[in-house]
Amino acid sequence: MTPNVSFALLDAAVIGGRGDEPVVGTMTHARLLEEAAALGGVLWHLGVRAGAPVVIDLESDLEAVVAALAAARVGGVVTTQDRPDAVALVASAGSRIATAGRNRIVHGAPVPEPDLEWDAMIRAGRTDPAACEVLDPGAAYSPERSVAQQIEVLAGSRAPYAAAELRRLLQV
Numbered sequence: 001m002t003p004n005v006s007f008a009l010l011d012a013a014v015i016g017g018r019g020d021e022p023v024v025g026t027m028t029h030a031r032l033l034e035e036a037a038a039l040g041g042v043l044w045h046l047g048v049r050a051g052a053p054v055v056i057d058l059e060s061d062l063e064a065v066v067a068a069l070a071a072a073r074v075g076g077v078v079t080t081q082d083r084p085d086a087v088a089l090v091a092s093a094g095s096r097i098a099t100a101g102r103n104r105i106v107h108g109a110p111v112p113e114p115d116l117e118w119d120a121m122i123r124a125g126r127t128d129p130a131a132c133e134v135l136d137p138g139a140a141y142s143p144e145r146s147v148a149q150q151i152e153v154l155a156g157s158r159a160p161y162a163a164a165e166l167r168r169l170l171q172v
């Protein structure tokens with residue numbers, strides 16, 4: 001069993017020589033791995049650890065996929081529901097979910113401090129990308145699925161995905 005959803009979808013493909021094959025739209029496994037690891041590095045530095053909820057409220061299907069895989073990479077629990085115990089919120093500029101003292105990475109229009117701007121965080125995360133956390137297969141991927149169940153869902157489908165399809169599969 002692969003220990004991490006992000007590893008199962010991305011790292012395993014790159015290690016297996018399929019890094020240049022598209023995984024979502026025309027984005028390759030290697031490119032999506034780079035983006036997810038960069039954002040994962042930022043989430044890790046913001047304090048996201050195994051079992052910590054990460055609220056994702058993004059309009060863009062592709063960015064929602066990147067955020068879900070980044071959170072999964074560091075062991076965060078992916079959720080679209082507001083959780084007061086969430087360490088981080090990854091949201092579109094128009095999100096109605098309040099920051100409430102959490103770290104908030106915002107995609108879209110320029111953002112005021114203390115919010116963190118998506119593009120700047122991706123660039124910063126490339127300097128220290130996240131490795132995959134090895135998780136227990138029974139650990140939560142989301143409130144509805146364990147890591148093993150989520151990997152099984154992905155194993156039952158084939159890349160390349162449309163961004164909306166992969167977003168649905170990843171529950172974001």
